Amino acid sequence: MNALPVFEAAARHSSFAKAGAELNVSHSVISQHIRNLEHWLGTELFVRRGNRVELSDDGRALLPQIASGLQILTDACETVLRKTQAGTVVVSAEPAFASLWLRKRITEFCELFPRVEIDLRPAWTPAQIGEGHADMIIHFETRIPKRGVERDNLFPIDGYPAATPDIRDALPLAGSAIDWQRAVLVHDNGKETWHKWYAAHEPASEGWRKGRIHSDLSLAIDAAVDGEGVILADDILCHREISSGQLVRLDDRSVRCIWYQIAIPRGTSKSSASALFRDWLVDQTQNLRD
Structure with missing residues (x-):
């Protein structure tokens, strides 16, 4: 089971290195999972071409079903998360962004996750981030702290x-x-x-x-x-x-x-309300970064 999301990521990126970066594991760990899966299935799933990998015929046949199965599992978990995820996220955001774009998205998010409360605090100078202060900063890239945070681009x-x-x-x-x-x-x-x-x-x-x-x-x-x-x-x-x-x-x-960026404290639990809101915003703005 651990090897299946590894296979899907490697197939999607055509790269073990990019799959490792997405899953936050090393290239060697990705390779080992793929070797284990290939051994268990008794077939090669990838054709190695230098630094790139391409799906074999068996790999191409397997990918749609694995991707579909993983999406079913993701949807099932998100359905439960929407009922159980709870908490308050204090967001310090650039004022124009807060009023012109973010406010409406908070309404959409809270409809999906009714037990999560977003405390929006517009501020030209971002609040200090961390326990007892803001849980999240969304601001110009030049105003996001450079240390102690995980930063993601939203849109330019x-x-x-x-x-x-x-x-x-x-x-x-x-x-x-x-x-x-x-x-x-x-x-x-x-x-x-x-x-x-x-x-x-x-x-x-x-x-x-x-x-x-x-x-x-x-x-x-x-x-x-x-x-x-x-x-x-x-x-x-x-x-x-x-x-x-x-x-x-x-x-x-x-x-x-300018770029707008989003930041949460480094080491924030992936199951926290802050990480949930961050991931949702990053997903919502994917088309604006393309």
């Missing part, structure tokens, strides 16, 4: 210029294009993100120095919707405003602004 923010339709129609032009030297900008918590965009796409212009600064992204979005100027929007945190047409994209050019 890729910003592009956006504004109301009225602002778009009134923007100054240089020929047929927007004159980014004279455009009125909306900043959130400093001018760094607009500076990145200008450095990447309008390096000769210092238009990024202009515009009003708001204390966080939520206020900046509200200001842009109210017609105060052009904001660096994105498809995740600004989804509602973009999809409704309150803000429209002005330029195809974008810039990677």
Whole structure:
């Protein structure tokens, strides 16, 4: 039984090393499990090709049934977990992320796991993590502690210029294009993100120095919707405003602004409510990292 999830992971990755990293065991342990399974079945399941492995014909025949069986077991355990998993998770989160994205996901999570309570505490400066403080931090990658935690990427923010339709129609032009030297900008918590965009796409212009600064992204979005100027929007945190047409994209050019990361104390039990919530969030954002 121990060898079956090892086989499934190795087959999915076509790599013993990657399977070991996923299962947190060494390459040699993966190899031993596969050898034991092959010996028990009396057939080779993998064809070794240097550092890569490929499924043999018998391996390909076995994989769908093993994967299906493991999923059945996982679903059965998750059904019980939803009834029995309990606890309170104190989450310190970047304010805009907390209000624009995380709050709705907490509602979804708590519907699935009704005995787990999420205590959301927005904070520009993350709380100390550990016993007696926050159980989890979700913030910009630059503000996550570098020691004593397990860090996971959630998703990146890729910003592009956006504004109301009225602002778009009134923007100054240089020929047929927007004159980014004279455009009125909306900043959130400093001018760094607009500076990145200008450095990447309008390096000769210092238009990024202009515009009003708001204390966080939520206020900046509200200001842009109210017609105060052009904001660096994105498809995740600004989804509602973009999809409704309150803000429209002005330029195809974008810039990677920041990654959001999630962290829990190193050594947190995998069966804890914190780990359960962390794993659920990481799974929910898989498509945003691809």
